[in-house]
Amino acid sequence: MADAPDLAPDFNAWSCPLPLRDHPFVVMGHGGGGALSAELVRHLFMPAYGGETLAGLGDSAAVSLGGARLAFSTDSYVVRPLFFPGGSIGDLAVNGTVNDLAMSGAAPAYLSCAFILEEGTEVSTVGRVARAIGEAAERAGVAVVTGDTKVVDSGHGDEVYVNTSGIGLIPEGVDIRPQRARPGDVVIVSGPIGLHGIAILSVREGLEFGVELESDTAPLAGLVQAMLAVTPDLHVLRDPTRGGLAAALNEIAAASGTGVVLEERAVPVPEPVANACAFLGLDPLYVANEGRLVAFVPERHAEPVLEAMRTHPNGPEAAVIGRCVSEHPGMVVARTGLGGTRIVDLPLGEQLPRIC
């Protein structure tokens, strides 16, 4: 805390309420996609960049350029281990950014790819990651068109960090963003949750849960296109990555000022994920996914959209899991299996750091 005095004058000058929660130092939770991340964005990055544009803060930004409506998104990937059941940092780097673009309804088109390599990393490891990126890009139908490589001294990295940014085209008449959730909207999830987080945990901590779980990492742009073919009037799409379904729903509730009621028994949780969570004291609602989306759909379109999702390879187990309501604005409430209710909070950080 000795450094706090240094901090205050620097920031008070532009009335930024720092230090955040009295943390003068960065903690793992600042990268967890929960409340600490949100504070960093709201109280540090947004005042610094001074932009209204960042304030939208969906998974990607919608911007206009040369008459085209574009989605633009960026993510860095620092997952450990680099290769895990069901995928690799390369798959995440492509699918994650492709999905962020798709969550604004865009057709992803081009990716950039920037590596930060640690001195002493095997070149073959970099090659395996690059090849995974190439293959994932081909599957997702996007092209890697520009890149960068930096090398840092041994002890200042962790073999391979990757950043991908992406741009895609938002079709005419599509306006998908967290602010558009409305009471009455039906909340749909595209499939079982928790697989990515538990798969990473199992290999990292050497835990075995009877069945080998695989990450759900997958590109979702095709699924979104199938949903948009039913109606362009989808209100919100979000991929529940860091912080899981709980973080995604809380962000939507907060951005739109509506309430969300979640039917806990309707949320598809695979048995091995449920067992692993019970064993470890985790809540599956907070576990990261990398190939799922949650959609807020006007009631009149919900049934045909659900049907379109279920006939798509990325959504056979899509399910209605809740409703958007005018009660408890900004808050997510789960109806438990026993008929009770509980508040589903925004997590503080991520239960499991370096998940993506």
Next chain:
Amino acid sequence: MADAPDLAPDFNAWSCPLPLRDHPFVVMGHGGGGALSAELVRHLFMPAYGGETLAGLGDSAAVSLGGARLAFSTDSYVVRPLFFPGGSIGDLAVNGTVNDLAMSGAAPAYLSCAFILEEGTEVSTVGRVARAIGEAAERAGVAVVTGDTKVVDSGHGDEVYVNTSGIGLIPEGVDIRPQRARPGDVVIVSGPIGLHGIAILSVREGLEFGVELESDTAPLAGLVQAMLAVTPDLHVLRDPTRGGLAAALNEIAAASGTGVVLEERAVPVPEPVANACAFLGLDPLYVANEGRLVAFVPERHAEPVLEAMRTHPNGPEAAVIGRCVSEHPGMVVARTGLGGTRIVDLPLGEQLPRIC
């Protein structure tokens, strides 16, 4: 070398001539913007991504989307120290990506900004970097519209790494890329070289050269617009960052298959840079710049373009430094002050790692 056998089968399958120069491990030079970087791109990334598009490999990619011609670029910044005379990692992150876009003649419009923070970093340091980014973006006339923050464990980062990606609009009729250099083109540099590299070196190694040198970091999109106002027919623009002027000229010579003759005495080298280089055994042609550009301009436009540059705040000391020739294709030759000639090679790596 024990790991080389592991590498070969993996890569031979897709006929990639690895290991690169018998390096089974990543070395600092792979991130230096010289021959090692080029090999990594050509023999590892390009085969992995399988794209023709990446083959262009200017500072940014030119792509079409929704009827708009866009420039798209990415760079990660790992400079040490984070703050140095004349700027900071935040200035570099904005100006570097803005300049990469400007080098294809684009008007930079939007940036993404992704942080990889090391656990334990002071939040105030992150705040200072973010503020520098906001201020630099304002100066450069671009908006930071999307971002990401990841945190890695202490000992796996170095306080703050930043990636910025950017998009900009390429005006009608503009086609600026390394392949377009032609014999007869006049080679112009926008100002004195070597300031960024020597400024970083002086603070990092605690060296003093009599005068305090400041980095030249600056956004160059305005200068490029002023040049384009003279003629849209600029052939090549490049900002000579890692690897300095030597690397930039070699890349252009190789991409266009033309030769370059450099008049060594015409290259503006500030006296303190020359002194520092003499003292340290460095060649100023290989020292990084962050606020300079080199232009290949058809002879008939050279004089008015030079005039436009000299009346712009970022180019008062612009100078003609050489010519594009049909002799020695792909090669850069310097005419020395004494009337001799020497070959100016592509550097292997960067003389000074983590310069940006």
